[in-house]
Amino acid sequence: KQEVTQIPAALSVPEGENLVLNCSFTDSAIYNLQWFRQDPGKGLTSLLLIQSSQREQTSGRLNASLDKSSGRSTLYIAASQPGDSATYLCAVRSNSGNTPLVFGKGTRLSVIA
Amino acid sequence: GAVVSQHPSRVICKSGTSVKIECRSLDFQATTMFWYRQFPKKSLMLMATSNEGSKATYEQGVEKDKFLINHASLTLSTLTVTSAHPEDSSFYICSAGGGPGSAFFGQGTRLTVV
Numbered sequence: 332k333q334e335v336t337q338i339p340a341a342l343s344v345p346e347g348e349n350l351v352l353n354c355s356f357t358d359s360a361i362y363n364l365q366w367f368r369q370d371p372g373k374g375l376t377s378l379l380l381i382q383s384s385q386r387e388q389t390s391g392r393l394n395a396s397l398d399k400s401s402g403r404s405t406l407y408i409a410a411s412q413p414g415d416s417a418t419y420l421c422a423v424r425s426n427s428g429n430t431p432l433v434f435g436k437g438t439r440l441s442v443i444a
Numbered sequence: 445g446a447v448v449s450q451h452p453s454r455v456i457c458k459s460g461t462s463v464k465i466e467c468r469s470l471d472f473q474a475t476t477m478f479w480y481r482q483f484p485k486k487s488l489m490l491m492a493t494s495n496e497g498s499k500a501t502y503e504q505g506v507e508k509d510k511f512l513i514n515h516a517s518l519t520l521s522t523l524t525v526t527s528a529h530p531e532d533s534s535f536y537i538c539s540a541g542g543g544p545g546s547a548f549f550g551q552g553t554r555l556t557v558v
Contacts, residue, residue, distance in 0.1 A: 335487075365546055365547065367549075372535070372554060373551065373552065374450070374537055374549050374550060374551040374552040375537070377546045377547075377548075377549075380546040420487070420488070422488075422547075429475070429476040429541075431478045431480075431490045431493065431539075432478075432488075432490075432539070432547055433490075434480075434487045434488045435487060436485075436486065436487040437487065
């Protein structure tokens with residue numbers, strides 16, 4: 332059974348810092364991995380999607396890497412801003428069919444102005 | 445991009461009553477939709493898979509008679525929490541799509557049973 336772990340559970344940084352969020356998964360046979368942002372009491376906003384054949388994806392100040400063989404992904408946020416404060420969720424899909432995602436518990440990020 | 449609409453976004457109901465949550469795919473057809481639940485400070489956990497035209501598939505520990513799922517069309521799935529109790533208070537969220545692309549999520553529904 333796939334399990335997804337995110338470290339740290341919570342993180343507080345001053346504005347402007349670069350930071351890394353970590354995600355690991357137990358079964359390396361994934362189809363893709365997706366990073367989401369969740370604001371308190373809100374739904375999910377997709378940030379980056381990495382297919383299993385890819386090593387990284389970039390969008391603006393965000394960069395996600397994937398090391399499928401070791402079961403790890405990282406989300407790098409450059410020049411953090413107070414508006415980046417949210418919970419960041421990592422999720423994996425096991426195959427190419429219309430299958431559900433398995434989520435980590437998330438990392439709660441606070442960026443202090 | 446594809447959009448999934450879910451409503452209501454927030455509902456408060458009395459213990460013992462039933463609540464229906466709707467999940468619609470707005471610009472694509474979804475033969476399969478997923479319902480997740482998230483308790484405070486916990487991860488999203490899959491509750492059930494909603495299949496258009498057939499019975500839903502429930503995860504272990506989820507009562508199918510309590511959480512009724514109807515997927516009567518290619519763009520609509522509903523989740524009805526029957527005889528709700530305070531322990532059913534949670535954040536419920538649906539998703540559709542997937543495959544090569546990303547999964548699209550609704551806005552979520554915050555259910556509070558008093």
